[in-house]
Amino acid sequence: MADTRYVCSVDIGGTKIASAIMEYPADGSRPYPVYSAEIPTNPSEGGEVVYSRIEGAIREALASDPDRKVIGVGVAAAGVVDPKTGSIAYANEIMPGWSGIELGPRLREALGMPVAVVGDVQAHGLGEAHWGVGRDRYSVLCLGIGTGIGGAYVEDGRVMRGFHGAAGHMGHIESTSAQGIPCACGRSGHLESVSSGTSIGRMFEERYGRVDESRPTVGRDVNDLCRQGDERAISVIHEAGFALGASLGSLANILDPEVIVLSGGVIHQGPDWRSETWKTSVAEGYASQALDPLLETPILIGELEGDAPLIGAAEHLLASL
Structure with a gap:
């Protein structure tokens, strides 16, 4: 021992x-x-x-x-x-x-x-692949969703880092839904600009005004309204989830992971991303882009938080x- x-x-x-x-x-x-x-x-x-x-x-x-x-x-x-x-x-x-x-x-x-x-x-x-929901899986595609969106691909226990160390910046994949929207990286049209917690709050505020006039709107506010059946919030959550799912489908086409794991502060500490609106939207987006052999790839919630x-x-x- x-x-x-x-x-x-x-x-x-x-x-x-x-x-x-x-x-x-x-x-x-x-x-x-x-x-x-x-x-x-x-x-x-x-x-x-x-x-x-x-x-x-x-x-x-x-x-x-x-x-x-x-x-x-x-x-x-x-x-x-x-x-x-x-x-x-x-x-x-x-x-x-x-x-x-x-x-x-x-x-x-x-x-x-x-x-x-x-x-x-x-x-x-690495954490989720070695000891979390991806344990004993050959390959894991993990996206961390928080203030921004990052990612990692782990295969046979090793994380892909890339020549410059930049592999995994999956929030900066091109997204049709983000066309023309500035990104924190200085470019525009990236997934992070429509599917991060920050972006969900911003999108609602730009379209409908602040939920609370005393402070900026955040993703948690939008999800709370979504649970209450607010059609405005439902539309924003659906758009963000569909965009994320579509990008996951594109990434799956390239990497063919055994499982996809969603984790990060937004998933575990912010809005309830397990809501039916969110899950359905992600699944619809994924199905819109993933190749037929990859349609059954599991999309799981990380367990290590x-x-x-x-x-x-x-x-x-x-x-x-």
């Missing part, structure tokens, strides 16, 4: 930085956090400030139990991560000043221990040792 192992994991997003010490039990069962914490990212303060928060969060996690032997740090980072160095090669306007931060090299030098950095949604896909990127980051660290 293997010894119990401990890995420090960090998940860096546009809203929060989550840190954890993940325990890998000696009996080979699913890893779980024995320490966890969250702090705001506050990305508008710039990349250097965010880096300082990350290093501080890691040091606090490592100090939570000095007797615990942690073998390294796995980091799931927003932006495009250079697969050779672990530096941030590119980040859009959601993380100003994040591009160019030498995240992996600086953490390795500061902490004096192994550090492995992977994209946040790539880590999410916020632990998925933390587990995936740990898995990536372990694979690098």
Whole structure:
């Protein structure tokens, strides 16, 4: 029987930085956090400030139990991560000043221990494929839907990263429904502009005004109205779900995954994406584009929730040792 192992994991997003010490039990069962914490990212303060928060969060996690032997740090980072160095090669306007931060090299030098950095949604896909709803599946296509939309493709336990580390930016696939709509990446016409939680709130507000005049409309507001039978909200949710499903169909035609997994903050913490309006719309969109042999590919809801990127980051660290 293997010894119990401990890995420090960090998940860096546009809203929060989550840190954890993940325990890998000696009996080979699913890893779980024995320490966890969250702090705001506050990305508008710039990349250097965010880096300082990350290093501080890691040091606090490592100090939570000095007797615990942690073998390294796995980091799931927003932006495009250079697969050779672990530096941030590119980040859009959601993380100003994040591009160019030498995240992996600086953490390795500061902490004096192994550090492995992977994209946040790539880590999410690894977590679900290794220990979540995609466990024991040969290939998993995972989409994380939150402030934006990212994705990952895991085959035979390995996540596709691409030459530049940019593989998995599936929110930036062209979408007919998003034609002419600006995207956070600086282009237009991308799926993220119509199917993310942010976009659903924006679409409703542009067409019908704010749900609450005191604040911007968010996806949760629209879904609440949808559950109440509001035809305006139903139309927006249907459009967003159909667009997502159509893009999933196109991606399935290219990758042919055994299963498709939907996860991320919007799925688990925001609107009830298990609603019949949403599920039906996604299924209709998928059927409109997927090839006949792929029509029965299961579309599943991830089961690890916020632990998925933390587990995936740990898995990536372990694979690098």
